[in-house]
Amino acid sequence: MADPMRIRAQAQGDKALVRVLMSHEMETGQRKDAAGKVIPAWHITEVAAALNGKPVLAAEWGPAVAKNPFLQFTLKGAKAGDKVAITWKDNHGDTRTDEATIS
Amino acid sequence: RASWTKSAFDARSIADAVKAYGAGAAPAESKDVTLTAPDIAENGAVVPMGVATTLPNVKHLLLLVEKNPSALVAKFDVSDAVEANFLTRAKMGQSSDVYAVAITADGKALFAKKEVKVTLGGCGG
Numbered sequence: 001m002a003d004p005m006r007i008r009a010q011a012q013g014d015k016a017l018v019r020v021l022m023s024h025e026m027e028t029g030q031r032k033d034a035a036g037k038v039i040p041a042w043h044i045t046e047v048a049a050a051l052n053g054k055p056v057l058a059a060e061w062g063p064a065v066a067k068n069p070f071l072q073f074t075l076k077g078a079k080a081g082d083k084v085a086i087t088w089k090d091n092h093g094d095t096r097t098d099e100a101t102i103s
Numbered sequence: 104r105a106s107w108t109k110s111a112f113d114a115r116s117i118a119d120a121v122k123a124y125g126a127g128a129a130p131a132e133s134k135d136v137t138l139t140a141p142d143i144a145e146n147g148a149v150v151p152m153g154v155a156t157t158l159p160n161v162k163h164l165l166l167l168v169e170k171n172p173s174a175l176v177a178k179f180d181v182s183d184a185v186e187a188n189f190l191t192r193a194k195m196g197q198s199s200d201v202y203a204v205a206i207t208a209d210g211k212a213l214f215a216k217k218e219v220k221v222t223l224g225g226c227g228g
Contacts, residue, residue, distance in 0.1 A: 015186070028194070030172055045107040049185075056184035062112040064168060064176040064194045066149045072190035076183070091107075 007100035009075075009084045016078035016102045018049070020071045020086050028063040043091060044069060050085045051075055078102055112175050117167050117202055117214075120175040124163050126212035130204060133158070133213035138203035140219050144195060147221040153190035154179070154203035158213065161187055163206040170199035195221045 003023035010017050022044065029041025041063050049057035057073060075084070080102050087097040111123035121130055139153035154164045161181050167174040176193045187205070195201075198221045204214045 026194075028172075051184060054184070056182055058180045059189075060107055060111070060178045062173060062175050062177065064171050064173070066192040066194050070151075070190070070192045072153075073179075074186040074188060076186060 002094065002096050005086055005088075005096070005098040007084060007086055007098055009078075009100050009102040011078065011080040011102050012074075014077060014079070016075045016082070016084070018073055018075060018084055020069075022069045022071070022086075022088055022096075024067070024069060024088070024090065026063060026065055026067045026069060030063075041091060044088045045091050046089045047071065048087045049073070049075075050087075051078055052083050053085070108178070111178065112173055114174060115172075117169060117174050117204070120167060120173075121165065121204055121206065121212045124165070124178065124206050125210055126206050127210035128212065130202075130212040130214045133205070133215065136203055136205045136213050136215040138201060138215040138217050139190065140201045140217050143220045143222065145222050147195040147197070147223055149192050150195050150219060150221070151190065151192050152176075152201060152203075152219075153188070154205075155186075155188035156205040156213075157187075158205055158207065160208045161205045162208050164189060165202075165204040165206070166191070166193065167202040167204065168193060168195050168199050169202065170197055171195065174202075195219060197221055
């Protein structure tokens with residue numbers, strides 16, 4: 001199981017700034033190991049965000065997103081106390097969801 | 104739920120990746136699309152970049168690196184509940200033009216681009 005995400009969600013007027021740090025290798029599939037064998041691709045493919053359980057954002061990522069990915073976006077109509085949930089899925093089928101409360 | 108669009112991430116060129124998300128016409132440069140990226144990236148493994156737009160009816164926002172093995176880095180779907188403004192960090196194998204592309208609901212593709220110089224590549228071992 002992958003490590004938890006770090007999610008910071010701060011209310012700014014009627015919006016909320018959300019910053020997420022995920023824990024993932026994001027292996028490109030382009031690199032070779034010491035023996036010259038290609039290291040298989042292993043990366044997040046899909047990211048989704050929900051505000052109080054309602055889907056608000058979907059994204060598709062490739063292996064060119066940097067290791068331990070960072071994502072920043074702004075939610076409209078969000079206030080302190082609302083719940084933001086982030087879910088990622090990788091090309092191995094592993095998935096992880098973490099939730100934060102807007103402060 | 105949406106699934107991963109393999110054809111877009113396999114595409115070598117900006118044009119092919121953009122086409123995979125339903126853009127009909129060739130991408131056109133627009134001052135209403137904003138790309139945030141550094142002039143010089145000291146570490147190609149972690150290059151901050153962002154895409155934003157003030158255009159109406161935008162469905163997808165894309166970040167692409169022209170000289171990466173596959174150009175597309177990330178695609179974000181714009182909804183009523185989020186601002187059309189996303190920031191992430193990408194890998195760059197070498198100095199390259201970076202593109203921010205907005206695809207509208209009627210299949211237009213509008214872009215901003217910028218050259219980012221990489222002093223240490225991000226795809227080596």
